[in-house]
Amino acid sequence: xxxxxxGCDEPMRLESVDGPEQGSVSVTxxxxxxxxxxxxxxxxxxxxxxxSLGVKIGGRGLPxxxxxxxxxxxxxxxxGAVEAAGEEGPVWAEAAAAxxxxxxxxxxxxxxxxxxxxxxERGVTTVTPELMDEYRARMAF
Ligand SMILES: [Zn+2]
Numbered sequence: 331x332x333x334x335x336x337g338c339d340e341p342m343r344l345e346s347v348d349g350p351e352q353g354s355v356s357v358t359x360x361x362x363x364x365x366x367x368x369x370x371x372x373x374x375x376x377x378x379x380x381x382s383l384g385v386k387i388g389g390r391g392l393p394x395x396x397x398x399x400x401x402x403x404x405x406x407x408x409x410g411a412v413e414a415a416g417e418e419g420p421v422w423a424e425a426a427a428a429x430x431x432x433x434x435x436x437x438x439x440x441x442x443x444x445x446x447x448x449x450x451e452r453g454v455t456t457v458t459p460e461l462m463d464e465y466r467a468r469m470a471f
Pocket of ligand 1: 336
């Protein structure tokens with residue numbers, strides 16, 4: 331990815347980088363021919379994307395995960411991130427875990443978290459297929 335000056339069809343050069351401040355970085359690019367400039371202000375996820383442009387960003391940042399960059403920058407938060415942020419959950423009974431495995435892979439972390447939360451709210455320490463039914467019945471209105 332490069333920025334092009336539309337008027338000159340010239341790749342813009344990196345001029346300056348400010349930050350990161352709270353994970354955000356301000357990057358300025360300039361056209362070497364007409365001195366047109368653009369600035370880019372990123373959020374923390376986009377900061378990773380900017381790293382992929384070869385911008386050297388100092389300070390403490392997120393670990394580079396090149397394959398994650400696009401999905402993070404372009405899509406809603408990935409299910410994996412939700413799972414990572416999950417709290418300590420109840421135990422999953424074997425039958426319940428097996429049932430969770432039958433869900434599409436992308437749906438699993440969300441379902442696991444939602445049902446775990448449902449169990450915690452009820453002081454249930456083991457997730458069973460019955461609890462999953464109960465949860466689903468409740469969610470289906
Ligand atoms: Zn230009």
